[in-house]
Amino acid sequence: MKWILSLLGFSPKSQSNLCSCGSKRITKSADVIVWGTVVTLTNSPQCKNCTETFLNKWATRCDKCGNPICTGEAVATGKHPGTYIHLNLCCTPVPDQILGHWGEGKLVPYEYRK
């Protein structure tokens, strides 16, 4: 199964084309494997190897489809307390519980302004 990662919250902070390890960072479509699932990225602050390590470390499991929720993806609450699901048409047909996006192993809530 191919999973397209939305890059909200996971975009490069600097203009450099290099990862912190010295390799070229991902600047065009690249596939990385997260928990056995192919995730396609178009952009990353890191190179392919570092991105793969990073996402495998910090992903969480979607309570609906069982695929990984990667850093940068929008999430909604799952049925059970403390669980999260992808915010997309497959997992969240009715997007009424937008929570935020997945960060480094934890939720980064959206800030609502009054």
Ligand SMILES: [Zn+2]
């Ligand atoms: Zn790297």
Ligand SMILES: [Zn+2]
């Ligand atoms: Zn899902």
